[in-house]
Amino acid sequence: MEEKYQILEDTIRHTFTSVVWSHKIQEKQADICSNKFRWMETIRIIAASLTAAGIFSIIFTDQLWLKIVSTCISFITIFFFFFFKTFNLQKMVSAHKETANQLVGVRDRLIILLTKVRLCEETPQNIMSEYETIMKELDGIYKAAPNTTDKAVGLARKALNVTKDNTFTDEETDAFLPQSLKRNKE
Numbered sequence: 001m002e003e004k005y006q007i008l009e010d011t012i013r014h015t016f017t018s019v020v021w022s023h024k025i026q027e028k029q030a031d032i033c034s035n036k037f038r039w040m041e042t043i044r045i046i047a048a049s050l051t052a053a054g055i056f057s058i059i060f061t062d063q064l065w066l067k068i069v070s071t072c073i074s075f076i077t078i079f080f081f082f083f084f085k086t087f088n089l090q091k092m093v094s095a096h097k098e099t100a101n102q103l104v105g106v107r108d109r110l111i112i113l114l115t116k117v118r119l120c121e122e123t124p125q126n127i128m129s130e131y132e133t134i135m136k137e138l139d140g141i142y143k144a145a146p147n148t149t150d151k152a153v154g155l156a157r158k159a160l161n162v163t164k165d166n167t168f169t170d171e172e173t174d175a176f177l178p179q180s181l182k183r184n185k186e
Contacts, residue, residue, distance in 0.1 A: 004124040009117045012131060016110040019138065023103035024160055026145065029152035030096035037089035047077040095146045102141045109134055 050073045113130060116122050159165040174182040 002120070002124075005117050005120055005127075008124055008127055008131070009114065012110055012114050012117065015131075015135070015138070016107065016114065019103050019107045019110060020166070021156060021160065022142070022145075023100050023107060024156040024165065025148050025152050026096045026100040026103065028155040028159065029146070029148040030093050030100065031155070032149065032152055033089050033092045033096065037093065040089070044077065044081070047073050051077050092146060096148075099141060099145045106134060106138050106141065 051070060113127060113134065116127055116130075170183045174184055
């Protein structure tokens with residue numbers, strides 16, 4: 001392979017790896033926010049129910065401990081109410097998923113670009129021009145992307161390096177292809 005194509009391939013492969021990681025991190029951050037929302041929503045429902053039950057019980061009894069417990073649970077309910085007002089977890093989930101979806105599109109375009117490099121289908125100048133266009137789009141995605149946490153990075157690392165998310169054996173791919181397109185035609 002000509003040196004120019006090799007340089008392009010190395011550069012595009014580096015960007016491709018970065019996009020794969022960024023995509024997985026955004027997915028994992030969406031999962032974290034979604035799980036936090038479900039957990040907090042459950043607590044909020046339970047606290048609101050207990051508050052109502054406590055207030056109802058106070059009507060029929062005059063026990064101090066019941067008033068204290070009802071007051072504490074009311075504070076928890078109010079905390080979650082204002083937390084949800086301040087931090088819209090569902091909106092955060094959507095923002096992370098949207099960014100992840102945009103990164104999938106860029107990832108797929110980089111795969112096509114790597115294919116063109118390997119096939120030497122276009123001139124290095126044309127490939128570089130297309131790569132620069134993709135990089136401008138990617139910069140815009142990264143600028144608008146919501147922040148992620150170290151926990152999401154750790155979960156992405158596990159998904160990509162341990163459980164090998166998004167990797168397939170030839171046999172797995174062949175299972176979905178017609179006979180004429182299979183690698184192992186046995």
